[in-house]
Amino acid sequence: MTSNPATESPGLAISAAPMPSITTTHRRRLRAIWRSAGWPSHDIVDAELLAAGLLERREDVNGRTTLRVTDAGVHELVRTAEGHRSARSAHDALVSRVAATLARDGRIAWCGLSLRAWVTTPQADQPADAVPDGRWQMAMPDVYSVRQTSVAAYLLPVVHEIKVNRADLLADLRQVAKRTAYRQMAGALFYVLGEGVGDVDDIPPECGVIRAHGAIGSHARHAGEPVQLEVLRNAPTRAMDEPAGLPFAIWMALARLTPQGLPDDPQLPLIDDAPSVPPVDA
Structure with a gap:
């Protein structure tokens, strides 16, 4: 008969961990695994991506474990890419x-x-005439x-x-x-x-x-x-x-570059030379 630890020791009952929030670090790791053979790093980032359902573990015939991006992970990659393109x-x-x-x-x-x-x-302890790094x-x-x-x-x-x-x-x-x-x-x-x-x-x-x-x-x-x-x-x-x-x-x-023109006028306006440099206001 299988025992239930939560029933035997209520004080040691294990509650479900909250789903981790996906950060830039997670998305960067997700992209790296998508582009690679999927060898795990066995760190907390891998663990959180697995817990979020964006990665899954695969084991080959030799017992080697790799990581695979799930369908949810693919959607996350696409959503992130769309946000980057929009920005x-x-x-x-x-x-x-x-x-x-x-x-x-x-x-x-x-x-x-x-x-x-x-x-x-420049370094604080360098002499005044020294060439700064x-x-x-x-x-x-x-x-x-x-x-x-x-x-x-x-x-x-x-x-x-x-x-x-x-x-x-x-x-x-x-x-x-x-x-x-x-x-x-x-x-x-x-x-x-x-x-x-x-x-x-x-x-x-x-x-x-x-x-x-x-x-x-x-x-x-x-x-x-x-x-x-x-x-x-x-x-x-x-x-x-x-x-x-x-x-x-x-x-x-x-x-080597072409300067910016105006949409309705290919000729840039000319201004007179001033006797002094005015303040920049644009």
Whole structure:
């Protein structure tokens, strides 16, 4: 006769564990198992995916255990991929709209720029004349723009980093080296935030903050068209040290890209050269 431990020892009765919540770590492991032979890691992530019914164990003729993604796991993978595509679509559309707005306001704007920047990390105990340590950092700003001018000192290159998701914003703000690289390749750095994504207090003081009004949710109809931008905090500006206004590597990268135009006018508006660099307000 089979005994019932819960009946014999009520104090040791085992209750059903709550279903674990699925996090980014779980989804990353699920994708890895989907792409692999399914060898288990035998850690808590595997256990929680098994408990959630997203994985199941299989045993071959030699007694070796592997993991297989269940139908529920496949649905979770597809749902996650759809969410990523939707977020990316909204992001790309707002990038295009910000670039179009800058072009409308008289700047030359590019999307898709990719450069390496040398980011230095000075040490507190180093002498003042010592060369600080550093490393190469990939810099891929969402929008990079310059003023239309014939005077190199008036170019005022600006990086606009676009955020339509708060989790993406918070993850980006933890990447100090990336932000430093942006500030080395431009005279100012702005974060452009969709409504509800973040606020001024979230952004470091060395960066400007812009709110993009009505940009999320209607991006499919307005991609490539100007968007209403409100400057919540202007960005501190600095002069570029290069004699030509920009490093040669940036000029070459810009030469390989086509600048953003306006939907109804292929010609970008021209502006007069100013005697001094005005504040950035877009």
